[in-house]
Amino acid sequence: MVDLNYYLILSAMLFGLGVATFVSRRNSIVMFMGVELMLNAANLTLVACARMHRPVDGSILSLMVIAVAAAEVAVGLAILLAVFRLRRTVNADEIRELRA
């Protein structure tokens, strides 16, 4: 059996990679992928920790996270599509209409 700690460290590393992707990439679509990585890292933590108590709870909470992630991606990518129609770019540095 593997220590719980190993799972937590692995998911912390995945979360860090997600943060790095989100803050360093300028392509909005790839930034979304960073968010997905972070959500997956959180799911891994939930399932690994729940195994010590009641495994079903971790699975169900992760299921909720996956559903919210699916909703977020659907709306987010639709917004990116609308932005691309107006501005012909998805580069986060060039989309600055709201900035004063």
Place this chain on the structure above:
Amino acid sequence: VNELVLFLFFGSVALVGGVNVLFQRHPVHAALFLVASFLGIAGLFLTLGASFLAAIQVLVYAGAIMVLFLFLILLLNLDKEPFEGINATRGASALVAAATMGLIVQPLASTDEPALHEPARPLIESASASPIHVGQFLFREYIVPFEIISLLLLVAMVGAIHMARRPTPAELH
């Protein structure tokens, strides 16, 4: 097979996928490595005994969500990004990411808290996260969150269709 072997295999698949999402400059390559990362995490779910969640992870994440990503990349005809080099923004973001990772990993790696060093074994052996158990809990104890999620997905679907719709000529004037 030993759980440690499975953990190391699937964990390294997930990590290599994540690293490549960060460093691949072509969005399609980044998306494909993200699929690899999702599949690695699905394997970890299986290792942890959450077989239902592993199936959902493959279906929803590696299937539906990635198709959405790839479809949008192809629709927008995105190409490989030029190499920007190391600038102040990239340096700062690398620092933020390293700090985030370090601040979580360092305490975990150096702790001697016994609960964290116990093998992650289910205490209630009967209540494993098999599809039967998840279904029983999902439709009894967790029926309200389940219904809220279905409402959320409906709202998201309507919102996505509205956002992605091409405006009619009448609306433009």
